[in-house]
Structures are given as structure tokens and as C-alpha cells.
Amino acid sequence: MKTKFFIPFLLLISSILLSQTSNINQENGVANYGYDVVxxxxxxxxxxxxKNAVKYQGTDYYFVNAExxxxxxxxxxxxLPQYGGYCAFAMGDYGKKVQVDPKTYKITDGKLYLFYNKLLTNTLTSWNKDEKNLVIKADKNWKKFTTK
Incomplete structure (x- = not known):
């Protein structure tokens, strides 16, 4: 079976199973799974x-060092990661908040994008095929979450 078939299914399951009340992807009050966004x-x-934590907009961010x-x-x-640290592809393609693998990322035009990468599905691959249009759609979709 092709990976493309699994993407909609896995993203749907992820969005159903995960709490999506926050506009910042966090685990136990810590953003980005504890990864240093810098x-x-x-x-x-x-x-x-x-020991190098900063509380920003009610969420803790951890850093490797004081610098x-x-x-x-x-x-x-x-x-800060785009779209609150949720999967950029899912935000662009489906308008959904989906958890990410914090080690699957891309920096474009000085912006950090994170992606879902589990169970044979790496959404960064799909993102790269149509990044320009997906950024436009994701930006539009993200506004629905941040202008409530």
C-alpha cells in the first residue's frame, strides 16, 4: 500500500485522539516536547x-543553554514554530491540529515548520511537493484557531 493512502487516515485518527484545546502544541505544559526551539x-x-526554562504566553519552553x-x-x-507547533502539512491540507515528531522539521524563509512522522507516514515529504500552496492554506486555516 502506498504511504499517500495512510496520510488522511492517520491524521484523522491523530486529531480525534489528541486533546486540541491549546493553540500551542505542548505536553505536560512544556512546548515542543521539551526541544529547544532555538x-x-x-x-x-x-x-x-x-533549568533553562522560559514561560512565554503561559507555556514553558526549554533551552539547551543560557545563550x-x-x-x-x-x-x-x-x-516559535509555525501553527503553534502542530503539523504544518495537516494545517495546510486539512486545517487540523495534529501532533508532530519534533525531529522532523524544515526552516523556510526563517520560519520553523514541524511535521508528523510516524507509522510510515512522513508529512514533510508531502509538504515539499506543494509547499508554496500549503503555506498559504495553512496560514489561512491557522487564523481560524487564533481569532476565536
Missing amino acids: SYFSGKPQHGSA NKAKFQKEPGKY
Whole structure:
């Protein structure tokens, strides 16, 4: 069976099973599964530490070191993942909040995008096939979540 067949099914199941009340993808109050959002921009995503935590808009963000923490505090918008850290492909294609694999990402035009990558489905592959249009659609869909 082709992976393309599994994408709609897996994204639907993910969206049903996961709590989607928050506009920030978080686990136990920590954004991005504890990964340092600044570290993505150096090309190597790394887990942060509670000792380098910053609370931003009610959510904790962990950082690898004080330097990354300071960079985030100075310019948080520069480092925040798009669409609250939910899957960029799912937001663009389905308008749904879907959990991600924090190690599956892409930086385009200085923006961090995260993607679902489990059970033989890597949505980054699908994103790359039509990124320009999916960004437009995802931006539009995300507004539905943030303008309530």
C-alpha cells in the first residue's frame, strides 16, 4: 500500500485522539516536547532543560543553554514554530491540529515548520511537493484557531 493512502487516515485518527484545546502544541505544559526551539536554527534540534526554562504566553519552553534562552527572550517570534507547533502539512491540507515528531522539521524563509512522522507516514515529504500552496492554506486555516 502506498504511504499517500495512510496520510488522511492517520491524521484523522491523530486529531480525534489528541486533546486540541491549546493553540500551542505542548505536553505536560512544556512546548515542543521539551526541544529547544532555538536549536533548530543551528541545524541540530536538541532537548532543552528545565533549568533553562522560559514561560512565554503561559507555556514553558526549554533551552539547551543560557545563550539560547536569551536569544528566545529577546525575539521569541523569530523562533516559535509555525501553527503553534502542530503539523504544518495537516494545517495546510486539512486545517487540523495534529501532533508532530519534533525531529522532523524544515526552516523556510526563517520560519520553523514541524511535521508528523510516524507509522510510515512522513508529512514533510508531502509538504515539499506543494509547499508554496500549503503555506498559504495553512496560514489561512491557522487564523481560524487564533481569532476565536
